[in-house]
Structure formats: structure tokens, C-alpha cells
Amino acid sequence: MNDDTLDPLIHVPTRLKIVATLAALPEGDTLSFTRLQDMIGLTPGNLIIHLRKLEDADYINSEKTRNGTVSITTVALTSQGRAALGAYTRALRDLLGGDLLGAL
């Protein structure tokens, strides 16, 4: 087994952090774009690029709501995204055997 078994969409540091962060929310909960940006520590432009890639693969969905003059974008992991992270974690576990850290 080699690194090719790891989902290339998730196997990028920033996107792995994004997916792991969204997976920490209870299923069905959403996170605002600004809070996610604050938690990951990325510029808005960079975050948008990564979110778009994940959204194109249906790993996340985003929703824009308007509250008066303020528009809020929220992001959530889809069930497909959660399953992809699960598969990615299992693939990592298989690659590393017993040499794994706590969260896995």
C-alpha cells in the first residue's frame, strides 16, 4: 500500500485542516466563514480557493444568508465529506499500522 490510496483532495495540509475542523462539529451544524478563517488562520482568498475545491467534490456545502445588510456565509461538511474523511483516516491507519496518534 502506498500514498496513492490517500484521497488527493484531502491530502493537502490546508484542506486536511479544513475538513478536520468541520468534522469536529456535530453532524448538521454549520460554521461561519469568518470563524473558520479565524480557526484555520488563512486569508479569505486562500480559504475560498480551498473551499471551492471541496465544494466541487461535494465534500462541503456552503450557504449564504442575508440578515439585513449583513451577508453571512456558513460552511458544513456533507455526509459525503464526512465519509471521505473516514476513508482517508482508515487509509492512513492502514499505511501507518500501529504507529498512530490519538485522534485516529
Place this chain on the structure above:
Amino acid sequence: MNPTPDAIASGNEGTMSPQQAAALLDQATHEARRKIEPSPAWLLTTRAVAVLAALGAIWLSVRGQHPYQGPTAADIPVLIAFIVVNFAATVAVRMRATAGIRGRTQLHPADIVVLVLSWVAVVVIVAALAAAHTNLAFYPTSVLIVPGLAWAAIGAGRKVWRRFGVGLAVAVVGVAGLFAGPAGSWAVGGVGLCAVLLGAAAAVAWSHRS
């Protein structure tokens, strides 16, 4: 490996070794869980110690009363200070942790209404019991039953089972105190709520490790 800004901007930062990925996944998961936890273990543990100290101090001052007359004038500021600090710290930590989150993690306006109504119900019930000259009105843990059940109902409604468990446990402490006499009820309340909060802290710590 440190990717260049251009690589980050294009969404292609390069790859990681499986070891690096596992470490990053572990770190990101723990950090996210810690940041969004509305009731962190440290806060629950602090509240557990505080409730044991506050209610324990009152129990020490009332346990020798025959007949029971209730907390002394010196105890009341301790109790009020405990309630105010506890409430303020809990709300502040919860608001900070759940900022930007929508869904089950957040308390909904309907949940807050249910909680407020449960405390209104407590006032009405205690007043009615006092008017009927029933001793139960003077048992401190009797005020825990209705809000505890309300919290459990909110947890069950939102399928947040830890909230359900804590609410039910608080209600059980409230009922248990009714069997300890008015003075002993303070001790049951202190020990019981301390145990509930420590249990919740352990559950939070465990869920973050798994």
C-alpha cells in the same frame, strides 16, 4: 515543507508524508474540538469545586440548627456570588466557543424560553409550597428538579445526549436532597452537583480523546 504563497493560492501546496498527515489530522482535530467546546472540562471542574465549596460552606453553617432556620445572613452573599460568577463564566465561555456555529451546539431561543419558564415554575411551586406550610419549600435541592428536567428535555429534543444526561442527573440530585432533611439537603446538593459536573468534565475529556 513550507509551500510558497503561490502554491497555497492555487490550492496546490504539495503533499505530506502519511506521518505528517496523521500528526496534522490529530492536531487539527484536537484544536478544533477544544475551540468549539461550549463546556470545556476545565470550566466544569472549576464549577464542580466552586459548587462544593459554596454549598458545603452553607451546610456547615446550618447543620447545627435545631430547628432549621436556613442560611445565615453571612451565607447569602456567598451563594449569590457563586451563582453570579458561575452564570457569567458559563455564558462567556459558551458564547466565545459557539461564535459562528449554528445547529445543535447552539442554544436556540426556544430552549432559552424553556429554561426561563422552568425557573418561573420553580418560583411558583416554591411559593405555593411555602403558602401551604410544606417543609419541601425550604429544601434547597427542590429548586433543581424542574430546571434539571427542562435541561434534559432540551437535550433530548436536540439529540444532545450529554445535555440530556446532565439535566437528568441534576434532577436526580434535586430529588435525592428531599430525603436528606433541609440541612442535609445542602450537603446532598453540593456533593451531588459536584459529582455531576465532574462526570460531565470526564465525559468531555473522554470525547475529545476518542
